[in-house]
Amino acid sequence: MTPRIFGLETEYGIIVARRPGASPTSAREGGELPTVEQAVKLMFEATPNAFRTTNHFLPNGGRLYVDIGSHPEYASAECVRLDDLVANDQAGDRFVQDLADTANAVLAERGVPAGIHVLRNNADSFGQTFGCHENYSASRSSDFGHLIRTLTALLVTRPILTGCGDLIAEADGSTRFVVSTRSEHIATTSSADPTKERPLVNTKDEPHADRTRWRRLHVISGDSSMAETTTALKAGWTALVLDLAEHGGSLDDLLPEDPMAAMRIVNRDITGRARFTTVEGRQLSALDVQREILSRVLDRGIAEDHQARWVVDLVTRSLDALASGNLDRIGTELDWVVTWRLLQRQRERTGVDWGHASLARLVLAIRDLSPTAGLAGRLRASGQMAAYCTAEQLQDALTNPPTTTRARVRGKFVGWAAERGYRASVDWSHVRLDGPIRPQIDLLDPFASRSGDVAALLAELS
């Protein structure tokens, strides 16, 4: 796999719900339930000094802040290894849930019979959507249009591997299971407006690096992933396809005639066999397209690194499992399959149809980060949701940045300044000490894990 900077930005959903057993009367006595905006404000207020801001770079290289629509958002550190990416991304869940735990304790002290739930999903119950954005560095010399076309051919059908699984209402009032939440909300292939246009790829040119050398490919069509393996697959598979494109490979013949219509078809078919028309007039399914992409990636040849081998193995096994109809073979590794199996099992137990509220509630429980109210912890502990990282890697990522990127320099600076009570200005591509005042140090190479200027500054004032 070509060395490439990966990053993930996860917007979290918030539910403020009455605590079990709390009556409407006690709710009135304790005051109105907080709004989402009030809950998020409380989350970011009721925290230790290091987090007492709504826009904070962290010692582990990530960034925690509040985004449009009062969504807590965690942006991972820049990573070049998939295990670093997964571990750093998982650290975001811990940080945001810790904020919620602290805020819930405050609510309890105040006698407010409400609990704040943090959800790692991509739409509320009324169709408002929010994203999980993926970042991939690319050379400025690459043919950007070619990369966008290649990503389009990949992303329309990628959800059959990387979707989270969800329930949606159809126009006739029925409810059905779909493989991806975000696929229902994407409206165009590329645009510089991620909110109104909702494209597969946001084309705004914001590299957070030396713009003469790099671009940042900003994929915004993917779902948030609960399973670590799905997160690794999402980034790793996309990176392998970008490698193919950057070495002259093309997926142009696999482009759908109508990408958005094809995306809806793929989303409504958990077998991966429903077909759509390509620009060349062929009738292909998601399985067909992903198999063809896999074939071209393998024909080009992948480097002998364990990351690429792991990704190719999971893609291969997933496509084989889908083709055979035996989803148990990938039942713990792909998010949508984990979700589908739980929903299907609950339907078998209770006899309810897809529109029953208990199934919608189950989907939310799967995405709930709380160790008590959510299911992810139980699924992982029982082996029903696969791990990619070791427990030690996950623990380490809470406090330490990846050692192979610029995040190492920035994270070390952030921790050092916080320990000494120095005021600092920090962004992805620079650090600056504001008290005592020192010149800004630019960090324009995201692959540079060391900075002589930052080391000298730390030595001067330590």
Place this chain on the structure above:
Amino acid sequence: MKQIHRTSSRSAEPVDPPEPVDPPAPAAAAGQRLDSILDDISDVLETDALTFVQSYAQQGGQ
């Protein structure tokens, strides 16, 4: 319990419906392994599920 439907903020473009296919069912043994997890939260799923789901209302993000 009432039925509830999650909605999409963008209606799907008119498309030909996919060919009808029977979804594969989880194997019995695998399904049984999920039961203990579902048992753990049976109260949550059966009590005020509709209220909880309908309380999930946010502004959209990016």
